[in-house]
Amino acid sequence: MAKSPLRYIGALAVVAGVFVLSYIIPPPGPSVTQLATVKGVTDPDALSTQLISADDLPPEGTRSLFDHVVSQANGVPWPFEKLVETIQKLDTTGQAPVIVMLPQGRSLLKAQVNESHPRIVMAADFQTPNGGSALGMNTRGQLFLGFVENADEIEVLSYNEAAGRFEFQLVQDYSETGARKLVYAKRAVCTTCHQGGAPIFSQRPWAETNASEKTVEAIVNARKAKGLDTETYLGFPIRVGLGVPERFDELTDVGNFFAATQKLWLDACGDGAGGAQCRRQMLKLAVSYSADPGSFTPDTPMAQQLQGFQKVGLRDKQIAVPESDLSNRDPYAEAKTVREKVHAFFNPPHKHGEGAKSNEDLEAFDRLPKLPAVLDPLTQRPAKRQLKSTDVDGAYGVASLLTYSDVDTLIKASGGSVQSVHAAIDRAPAALFEAKPFVRVQMMQALLSPAVMPGVKASPRYAFLDTSEMSPPVSIGLPPLALAPESPLNDYQKYCFSCHRGNPQKRLNFMAGADETEVLAHLKKKTEVREALDWDRYLGTDKASKLMPPTDSAQYRLMSAEVKRDPKVLERMKAVVPSLFDF
Ligand code: HEC
């Protein structure tokens, strides 16, 4: 009996249906909530995994570069332009940091940005020279910000020198009179996309950035429609050349390689005396490479020696260099293939304001339409490279943790040549090369000591390592302070908390505390508060600069208005803090 043609048609329809559905329904990607619970692909037995912390808070006695910078600035400067300026001022050449805008990005806060208020990302790009008695800074690949004005939030990714890892932080409620809370984020959330525990960025031609003509046009049109400045946003140029995202990309690659460098330093060399010998050799090669990258080759006897040591340390294992590059994405391009068109039809772009309003709002993020897997930063990226014991990339990595000035300083202090630096490294105590993360500053200080370099009187200081004057690091997610309506702290909350609660500098953190009793106890000990509030006595005198809030702040404007309305407010606030004579 002949088969009914209807059955063929039915079967065809099913096949066609499945075909169409496979276009419509994107493969279900993992959610950020799920991914945050997945352990990374790092080797759990590796030395680096044991020695480099994966906790949210930095290891005791260590802090992020950002913490050091803002602590020395007496708190996170406001507004964002001033924060960028603070970083720029650290650069002895005064050059502006690298700044890129992304109106349609792929970050966790992507739904809070738009064409009129794009996301701004910043990368510091300078090294400062070593002085006679102090080491300069290395910020290249070590200090990044992501600012979303509509979310009042700054994301911070900066290197923790002493711990050999990047720290993920947020400045929450970053607004003129907001709490401006500097917290350590949940690392596992950030590393769902920042998979190497390090910075990431798209590949050329960076179509989603303001180096792309279409993106600039979209920003300019949106801002024009709202009557906003079309040349600059927050004082930063809206139109930049391709060199700008290119440099940003390079700096994220440099940063990304730091994570691999610590693995090479620790895991490629291994434990014990052999490991120490290997690390000594790696440092010597790093100096050779830095001093003359052009003529460096991996086939010199010295490089072969390193390979030999690594063969023992690493055996036939490999070390994964995380992939920091995301595929280029052009949010303004017409969908070209049928698949892209169908996908775009069923996955309309998110509307502004939907999705996560802060980095704590993961469920809202997960409800947003998914990006195609190739473009999605959440998709697990295979390693950029797998390094073997025959690769000498550890030397390049260590070289990029040092500054140009470091190598000069070492050459001068040791006797004038790369060979004399090698000899000094050979003289350095073995303890320096034990299995610990490579810490540039500690290594430089140890090498530049009278014991190793006979001509040196004292090791150089470094201004961004000591944490003794800093307040303790704060984790994300602590409940906000709940004050009773008649609490004596209400005025302090309005006019002072932005700058004195969670201030990274210990001296200025005198309104810290988990609850009202704790805050009151701290505040009462800060007798200087009475002076700071003695407006009647000091206004117009040379002590006026000691009055609080600072006269250029919004809090001062608010408080002045209140003092006019109710002159007793100052007395009421002072009464909270006993004077010295009350004790
Ligand atoms: C959903 C993916 C995703 C998550 C989760 C994520 N980021 Fe990012 N982040 C990105 C992407 C993509 C970029 C680069 C392009 C951009 O900014 O849009 C980026 C860039 C950054 C930058 C600028 C430097 C760089 O790497 O390019 C900082 C700083 C940053 N993120 C911090 C954080 C912090 C802190 C967290 C955790 C609270 C976090 N990010 C979580 C996707 C993510």
Ligand code: HEC
């Ligand atoms: C906009 C930020 C800001 C606000 C708001 C602010 N302060 Fe300050 N405050 C600072 C800074 C910055 C310093 C450090 C000044 C310095 O040392 O040069 C400081 C210093 C002080 C000091 C001296 C601390 C010391 O150990 O030297 C006191 C006391 C003080 N503030 C009290 C207050 C009080 C009370 C309020 C609210 C009425 C307030 N501040 C509001 C930024 C702020």
